[in-house]
Amino acid sequence: MATNSPPSIHHERPPLYRDVTVVKWVVQIVALLLTLGALWFLANQAGDNLRASNVPTDYDFLSVNPGIDLSSGIDTDPDTGGRALWVGMVNTLRMAVAGILVATILGVIVGLARLSNNWLLKKIGTVFVETLRNVPLLVQILFYGAVFASLDRVTADVGPINGWLHISNKGLSMPRAHIADGFYQWAVVLLIGLVVANFLRKRRIAQQDATGEETYPILSAFGLMVVVAIIGWFIHPIFGFIGNIFEALSSLVSSVPETVLQLVIGALCVGSSAYWIRGFLNSRRTPAGLAKLTDDDYFRMIFAAVGGVIGAVFFLVLWPGLSSWMINSASDLFEVLGNKFGNGRSGRPLDVDLPNIVQTGKFPNYGPSGLNFSIGFAAVFFGVVFYTAAFVAEIVRGGILAVPKGQTEAAASLGLRRSTALRRVIIPQALRVMLPPLGNQYLNLTKNTSLAIAVGYSDIVQVGQTVYNQTGKTLPVVSIWMFFYLSCSLSISVIVNFFNVRMKIVER
Amino acid sequence: MNIDDATAAANDRLADRDDMIVCVDVDKFYGDFQALKGVTATIKEGEVAVVCGPSGSGKSTWIRCINRLEVHQGGDIVVDGIELTNDLRNIEKIRSEVGMVFQQFNLFPHLTVLDNITLAPIWVRKKPRGEAESMARALLERVGIPEQAEKFPGQLSGGQQQRVAIARSLAMEPRVMLFDEPTSALDPEMIKEVLDVMKELAHSGITMMVVTHEMGFAREVADRIMFMEGGEIVEVGTPEHFFTNPTEDRTKLFLSQIL
Numbered sequence: 091m092a093t094n095s096p097p098s099i100h101h102e103r104p105p106l107y108r109d110v111t112v113v114k115w116v117v118q119i120v121a122l123l124l125t126l127g128a129l130w131f132l133a134n135q136a137g138d139n140l141r142a143s144n145v146p147t148d149y150d151f152l153s154v155n156p157g158i159d160l161s162s163g164i165d166t167d168p169d170t171g172g173r174a175l176w177v178g179m180v181n182t183l184r185m186a187v188a189g190i191l192v193a194t195i196l197g198v199i200v201g202l203a204r205l206s207n208n209w210l211l212k213k214i215g216t217v218f219v220e221t222l223r224n225v226p227l228l229v230q231i232l233f234y235g236a237v238f239a240s241l242d243r244v245t246a247d248v249g250p251i252n253g254w255l256h257i258s259n260k261g262l263s264m265p266r267a268h269i270a271d272g273f274y275q276w277a278v279v280l281l282i283g284l285v286v287a288n289f290l291r292k293r294r295i296a297q298q299d300a301t302g303e304e305t306y307p308i309l310s311a312f313g314l315m316v317v318v319a320i321i322g323w324f325i326h327p328i329f330g331f332i333g334n335i336f337e338a339l340s341s342l343v344s345s346v347p348e349t350v351l352q353l354v355i356g357a358l359c360v361g362s363s364a365y366w367i368r369g370f371l372n373s374r375r376t377p378a379g380l381a382k383l384t385d386d387d388y389f390r391m392i393f394a395a396v397g398g399v400i401g402a403v404f405f406l407v408l409w410p411g412l413s414s415w416m417i418n419s420a421s422d423l424f425e426v427l428g429n430k431f432g433n434g435r436s437g438r439p440l441d442v443d444l445p446n447i448v449q450t451g452k453f454p455n456y457g458p459s460g461l462n463f464s465i466g467f468a469a470v471f472f473g474v475v476f477y478t479a480a481f482v483a484e485i486v487r488g489g490i491l492a493v494p495k496g497q498t499e500a501a502a503s504l505g506l507r508r509s510t511a512l513r514r515v516i517i518p519q520a521l522r523v524m525l526p527p528l529g530n531q532y533l534n535l536t537k538n539t540s541l542a543i544a545v546g547y548s549d550i551v552q553v554g555q556t557v558y559n560q561t562g563k564t565l566p567v568v569s570i571w572m573f574f575y576l577s578c579s580l581s582i583s584v585i586v587n588f589f590n591v592r593m594k595i596v597e598r
Numbered sequence: 599m600n601i602d603d604a605t606a607a608a609n610d611r612l613a614d615r616d617d618m619i620v621c622v623d624v625d626k627f628y629g630d631f632q633a634l635k636g637v638t639a640t641i642k643e644g645e646v647a648v649v650c651g652p653s654g655s656g657k658s659t660w661i662r663c664i665n666r667l668e669v670h671q672g673g674d675i676v677v678d679g680i681e682l683t684n685d686l687r688n689i690e691k692i693r694s695e696v697g698m699v700f701q702q703f704n705l706f707p708h709l710t711v712l713d714n715i716t717l718a719p720i721w722v723r724k725k726p727r728g729e730a731e732s733m734a735r736a737l738l739e740r741v742g743i744p745e746q747a748e749k750f751p752g753q754l755s756g757g758q759q760q761r762v763a764i765a766r767s768l769a770m771e772p773r774v775m776l777f778d779e780p781t782s783a784l785d786p787e788m789i790k791e792v793l794d795v796m797k798e799l800a801h802s803g804i805t806m807m808v809v810t811h812e813m814g815f816a817r818e819v820a821d822r823i824m825f826m827e828g829g830e831i832v833e834v835g836t837p838e839h840f841f842t843n844p845t846e847d848r849t850k851l852f853l854s855q856i857l
Contacts, residue, residue, distance in 0.1 A: 299727035499667050500704035500763075504718035504770060505694035514717060518708045593708075 114385045140565070151561040158556050160548040162464040171557050175567075178553030179574055185467070185549065186536040186578065189474045193535060194528075196475060197482025204487050215483065223480040228541050231473035235545040238465040244454055246447055256445055256456065261468060263445040266461035271437030274430045275329040279322030286318070287311040327436040336428035344421040351413035356402040363398025367391050466547030470539060478535045482528065489524035490516060522593045529586030533579050540575075550574055615642040618678055618774055618805045619664060625672030626659055626829075633659045635829040636673065643773075646806045648816040651826035652852060657809045660826070661776050664807070665696045678773055694722055697767030701779040703759045705751035705766070711738070712747045715766045723770070730769070737765040741795045757788030761795055768799075775799065777808040813856065817841060825849050 106112050140147055152172035160166045160174065163181045168174040204215035222230070242248060244258035256263040294307035370391060374381050405412060445460020456462045463471075493516050501511035542549040550571060558567040619641040626634035633656045641647050649657045662668040664675060666682055666689050675682040677692045706714050715734035719725045725733075738744045741761040743754075751759055760780055767775060777796065781789045793815050800806055800819040810816065816823050816837060823840040825833045825848075833846045841857075844850050 301726055494704075496700060496702050496704035497706065500698075500700065500706070502667065503665055503693060503696070503698035504766070505690060505722045506718060507690070507722075510721050514721065515706055519706075522708070 111385055115389075118385075118389050145565060146563050147565055148563070149566050151557065151563045151566070154561070156557050156560050158553075158560060160553060161466060161546055162462065163548050171561065174553050174557055175550065175570060178548055178550035181467075181547070181553075182536075182539050182542075182549040182551075182574075183578070185470060185474070185539045185542070185547075189471060189478065189535050189539065190532050192471075193475045193478040193482055193531075196479040198486050200479060200483035201486025201490070204483060205490060219480045219483050221480075222476050223484075227473055227477045227538055228544055230477060231469050231541055231544055234472045235465065235469035238468050241465075244447065244456070246449065246454055248447070253444060256447065256460075259465065260456055261462060261464040261466075263447075263456040263460040263462045265442055265444050266459065267440055267442045270439060270441040271435045272326050273439040275326040275332070275435065276319075276322050276439035278329045278332060278431075279326055280315075280319060283315050283318030283322070287314045290314055323439060326439060330432060330435070333428045333430070333432035336424045336431060340421050340424035340428060343417060343424060346417055348410075348413050348417065351417060352406060352410065355413060356406045359401035359405065360398045363394045363401075366394050370394075464547065466542065466545045469545045470542045470547050470549075473541070474535050474538050477538070478531055481531050481534075485524050485527045485531065486520075489520035492523045493519045518593070525586060525590045525593060529583060529590075532582050532586070536578050536582065537575060615644060617641075617676075618643045618645070619807065620676040621660075621664075621673065622675075623673035624660070624663060624670050624675060626656075626663060626668060626670050633829050634663070634670070637826075637829070637831055638673075639824060639831055639834070641805065641807060643805055644803050645821045646800045646808070646819050648820040648823045649807065649809045649826060650811065650813070650816065650823060650852075651832075655826040656829040657826050658778050659829075661778050661807060661809050664776060665693050665698055667698075694770055695772055696774045696776060697770060697772035698776045698778065699760070699763050699767055699780045701782050703751070703756070703763045703783070705759055705763055707751050709750075710747070711743075711749055711751065711754070711762050714751065714762060715769045718766070719769050734765070734769060737768050738762075740768075740798075741765045742791070755788060756784045757791045760784065760788075760792045764792075764795055764799070772804075774805045774807065777806065777810065779809050779811070781810065781812055811856065813841075825852065827852070 103109070152175070153170050155169055156171045156174055158168070158174060160168065160177055163177040165173060165177050168177055200215045200218050203211040204219070206212060238261070239259055241257065241259045244256070244260045248256050248258045250257060254265060288311065291307045291311040294305040294310055297303070298305045298307065370387070371380070374383060374387065443459040445462070446457035447454050448457040449455070497515055497519065498511060501515045502508075506514070539549055540551040543552045543555065546552065554567045554571055558564045617640050619639075621637055621639050624634050624637040625632065635656075637656070637660055649661065651657050659668055663670045664677065664682075670682075678695055680688050680691050680695075682688060682692055705711075706717070709717065712731060712734050715737060716725075716727065716730040719730040719733065720727060735744060735747060738747055741764055743758050743761055746754060746758060746762070751762065754762065764775075764780075780796065781792050784792060789812070793812060796806075796808070796815065797819050808815075808820075818837075820837050822834055823837055824831050825840070825844075825846070827848050833840070833844060833849045835844075840849070841853070844853060
């Protein structure tokens with residue numbers, strides 16, 4: 091028998107080029123340097139080439155009058171290029187939000203129709219989906235545009251209800267409700283009402299759970315809100331004092347010295363990176379103590395620390411104007427709010443204007459007091475809504491079919507009615523499958539609104555194109571487009587992901 | 599001798615009880631294939647009936663016809679005096695009196711164990727949540743997993759899931775429980791825990807109809823065993839009769855294959 095002592099193991103350091111740790115670190119650092127170098131080289135080259143070929147890359151046009159008229163939007167005769175692009179963005183957002191809402195509702199209806207046992211409904215659903223998703227969106231938008239353009243020409247008394255509702259080849263014009271003088275104070279009343287109503291709703295639910303008696307929690311909360319809104323309509327001026335609070339805040343903010351904010355920003359940079367590193371270390375901690383950190387972990391922490399220091403230096407040394415800008419804007423914001431909530435505003439919270447038809451030049455047109463939807467808006471709206479609804483319908487159908495049949499059977503065997511089973515069992519599980527592809531469709535819809543250029547609806551692309559045709563600033567405008575669409579898409583992704591995480595099914 | 603003494607005694611014992619499930623000449627077709635060929639049987643109140651037979655013999659189809667998960671095309675099914683017709687009210691009534699446990703458990707994966715059990719009492723029986731929850735906890739105690747109430751089905755083992763499914767059915771306080779191969783999807787060591795719960799149920803006096811291959815369970819708790827093949831009931835008898843003295847050749851063949 092051999093001895094009981096453990097065999098002696100001889101540790102030998104491998105040469106550096108075979109040492110896993112060393113190789114990993116070297117590769118990480120080289121990769122970082124190469125990436126930074128490539129970016130620097132590309133930026134440099136692009137800058138040189140643009141300068142050499144005299145392509146303008148400045149954003150001066152944002153504050154210069156572009157001399158253009160827009161077909162629709164919050165301001166059809168913008169003072170500056172920036173204002174014009176802003177109108178375009180609002181138009182795009184309007185189209186996207188309205189489109190997403192209506193396309194979802196329509197898509198759900200069509201998707202359920204395709205699943206129903208009713209032969210006619212099923213066939214209608216199939217025809218809807220197969221026609222609309224197989225014709226290019228641009229063709230559809232042009233088609234709707236052509237159809238609407240063939241409506242009656244606008245005259246001083248075009249119908250169908252003169253003075254209230256006008257439909258013509260200029261689009262639709264109808265009464266417009268809008269925020270008036272006392273709205274913000276009224277909103278405070280509503281906010282208080284909302285808190286109280288939510289409290290009431292929770293109490294009613296608790297009551298229902300305790301006694302089994304139907305207490306209509308949502309209905310009673312809604313009723314309370316209506317009462318509060320009506321009372322608030324008359325008493326809202328008493329909240330005028332909120333204006334004074336904002337005024338005081340405004341002067342308080344403007345008295346903050348720049349250096350203090352400067353230091354706070356720098357401290358925030360360093361502090362947040364330290365906070366991240368601490369959280370990271372905590373997440374790696376096992377009950378027995380700190381777990382062994384990998385090289386990747388060290389790399390991440392060093393990266394975070396360096397990032398924090400670079401951020402602090404950047405804000406403290408390279409961009410000192412930031413804090414004065416922040417102080418001024420915050421002060422301005424509070425001043426505006428102070429004015430909105432101010433004591434002097436005792437008028438009605440909301441107002442309604444009837445549409446009007448004006449004739450400034452040769453031809454009559456809709457005036458600004460009504461809520462107007464142009465033919466371009468209608469064409470793009472119907473185009474993206476129908477087109478996207480066809481895809482949403484398929485997603486809804488797939489999502490519901492993806493829920494195993496056993497779930498329906500289990501619900502049925504427990505005596506649940508079909509509607510209850512759908513609401514409590516099938517749809518919650520189907521939503522989990524549907525959300526990611528639905529998010530994709532919402533992104534597609536938002537980006538597809540750029541086809542508005544085909545029918546002259548003033549979305550961001552159409553306005554931007556007009557602006558760079560006038561000013562020649564192609565690249566800056568394109569960069570604004572890209573930034574705008576990127577922000578929209580990322581916002582949608584964040585919202586969809588939020589719900590995605592909430593719908594996730596817990597396993598293990 | 600057609601029918602032995604034990605079976606006769608069992609029939610006598612059940613004779614004065616009320617009929618719970620009555621099936622007369624039940625036919626069921628899938629396209630051209632006839633899955634049930636004139637199934638006729640009566641299950642009495644408080645009886646534990648085990649249905650066995652080779653796969654494809656129509657056992658599951660029959661049990662699924664009884665709460666209308668499948669629609670029978672011929673014959674009559676009457677459960678607790680309510681005839682199963684196209685009348686939605688009758689279907690709802692029968693379903694709320696008949697609990698069912700599936701081979702694949704079919705728990706609702708997005709709800710906790712407690713919510714799985716309270717869903718039907720709250721939305722069908724309109725019970726207050728507090729009452730439904732205390733009953734659910736009592737039922738979980740009864741099936742032996744009170745500590746799992748807040749978990750999700752995906753976090754439980756197969757045996758635990760099936761016991762939750764049994765508790766979920768019991769929460770509706772059914773008069774009849776249908777079991778469709780409740781242990782076929784389970785690992786061997788989990789079968790026992792489910793069978794124990796089912797045995798406890800059987801002794802509690804509830805009417806049970808169980809499709810299973812667990813012959814030990816059948817021998818121990820069944821009042822009668824029904825053997826099906828090719829969509830027909832071939833032989834009915836007490837466990838003693840069935841295991842020791844089967845009369846039909848097809849039954850003998852089946853028993854020789856599985857025992």
